[in-house]
Amino acid sequence: MPLPALTLSLQFARFHDVALHRAALPRSQVTRWLRHALDADAELTVRIVDADEGQALNRDYRGKDYATNVLTFDYATEPVVMADLVLCAPVVAREAAEQGKTLRQHYAHLLVHGALHAQGWDHETSDADAEAMEAREIDILTRLGFPNPYAT
Template sequence: MSAEIDVAISIEDEAWTQALPGAEELCRTMVLATLQAAGGDFDGPAVEVSVVLTSDTAVHALNRDWRGQDKPTNVLSFAGLDDDEAPVVVGAPILLGDVIMAFGVCAQEAREQGKTLAHHAAHLVVHGTLHLLGWDHEEDEAEAEEMERLEAVILSGFGIADPYAEGEGQGS
């Protein structure tokens, strides 16, 4: 992975920084680890990933408007490579996409699953970043299992338990 990778972090809900002071560095680290582990061949132009840490209200609106789901969710991914109408500018970075996380849902899930917010957020960043790279768990059971295994491998490198293992609570 020799291309320049820019990870832009935007914190729109201060609850994230209050509950997770290292949120920006955590997100940046997990995006980079995921891109490396997923074997992305980034030898060409620079790439950019955006991570937005926001509120349940903001994610609820996005989930309703873009997915037809009238409720908040933990993480949404919008892959830039899926947009056939996106302009291509020679020399400009390739926008892999956006990972958007809802504070209240993530914090509630962490509590219910007996995890720290840091570990749960790390998992969701990995999960969301894999979606940006084209991974999907909705349509193909084998791909879902492979995605879960890759998530577990990435997280284990940081001492984070497999979120799909028995007794570790639900995955995302």
């Protein structure tokens, strides 16, 4: 079965070490990771932001006044998945270092995570939903050649 089609807009805000994050996110790899996480054709915008923009978006749209690793703004799931995925570069970099992962590994995980949210997956609704979403992420990332992101 062929992978779903993806129209991707990959955007980088201007911030101190943006070159490091651009290097970890080649467009071809981002496209590959996302297509493996999709069950339907999609139109996605991926935006990499600094802490100020990440915090403002999380505060304004989720009522949580801190920068988080990934925000998913989903607009449609059918017939085409339409969503914006916003990743906060400093948070992603800090978490990758804390978890002993490469920046590339952590971005791949968070992009898969965000793409699943865009399709209606939710880990905050119940333990069973969280376990199902985690298992799906592990399966996708394993097929992409990445280790289990939840292994300690």
